[in-house]
Amino acid sequence: MTRALTPGVVGYLDSLTARPGEEITARVSVLDGGGRYRASLVRLTSGETGPKGNGLKEELITLDPPAEHAGAEQPVELGSYAIVEDLPALGAIGMEILAWPTQPGRAPQALMSLGPVRLMLDTAGVPTIEVAGQALSTARPLRARAWYRIAARYDPTNGSALIHSTPLPGLHADPPITIEGHLKPGIVPSAPLLIAAARAPDGRSALHFDGKLEAPVLRSGGSVFHWYFARGIGSADIVGTRPGRTVNAPKRAVTGSTWDGSVHDWRQEPTQYAAIHFHSDDLYDARWRPSLRVRLPETLKSGNYALKLESSGPAFYLGFVVSPKPGASTAKLAVLASTVTYLAYANYRRRMAPGAFDLSMGALPTVDMTDILLARHPEFGSSTYDGSLADRLARGPRHRL
């Protein structure tokens, strides 16, 4: 029973609204391993599924394409990072970055990585250079929410390596540490450069960093590459010696290591906002492959519709609004769909988080298959109103959300 509680197929649409005659694109993931799903277009006339509601009411809209489709599970890559693909061949390298970790010790986290050569915080939050699995560390974990300059060097010709950490001026007195040693020689660092993550063997990003990073520098063969995060705020670009981009929308315009409290708006003094805040559970776009394109009938009335997906378990509805064709007045009343609110509450997880809900509400929390689906799939990301999963777990179950 538990297994069938949640839908065997899920998905999302490219757009929240469409007009009659337009094509909508669905991206579908079949979770139950069955490899097939049915899709139909329905008009939703009632969505109130609470105990005193009218229940879900829908009308089937007949479509031409065959209703059964082949599909597969599509992965979600959770966690933000930056990537620079255009780099020359690399030899001996130096890497340097300013870091303000929020979760040192949560798990191994990559600050900068070039294939098998990685500047990391290890499982204990200790700055480490890792080369093909061998590690050289400073032996002193970073404090959370303090700025450090972290640097590393590695020479593939003889394996000589260095790891260094200096706290920036602040309210603690950790000393600078430099450790030199030897790691496995012959391991060649390779593009792309990932900032705040590393590449897993399967090609996905992994080892995501939680916290702020600023001013990454890469040195190789007499060349110096650097990036300046105060530029490109408001875009997905990172600006520097070589072009790069962010993935999964890390937070821009955050206070950097030089912020002195004199400004509270990045536009007044961007140089004080030269950091990017990365989160291991950021998700902007799951980038699933398009699975299904549906041409909406020209005669479709405006209203609430859904592409209804079915395999095992309950159906999954990809809701959207059909608005009238431009220029044609079709009704006396205009309805403005609350799409911003829908998005702010999408993937709302707090109903499932332990807390004193019924103390304040006077009744038990009620949850449904959507809540359980989200609990089974942390990789689907969180709503605007949820804290980060890592933060929630760090604070423990007694934290009042």
Next chain:
Amino acid sequence: VSAPKIDPTRLDLAREYRACPMGRHSPELQALLDIMRHPDHHQNLVLVSVAPGKWVLGQRQTNGAPPVLFEEEVFEHIEDGEWAAFKRRWQALTGQALVIP
């Protein structure tokens, strides 16, 4: 702060709750419910909609995992689910099963 235990002889309060699980309660029943709903005692219970008009009790997990479902009892009215949670919490707080003649 350790919350006081509830009085297992106050079956009148249990009857009042059974008659009207949601809405305005007497001050004594409200005080009892406040103890039951305290994070030390609420057992992280939720009502889970398993089908239209069908509910079971569940227990939320502190590690983000899906809730454990108590599927032996399926409720067709949400008030019956609230009552089942009340009985579970009563038993945990008093050490006695709640039986109302």
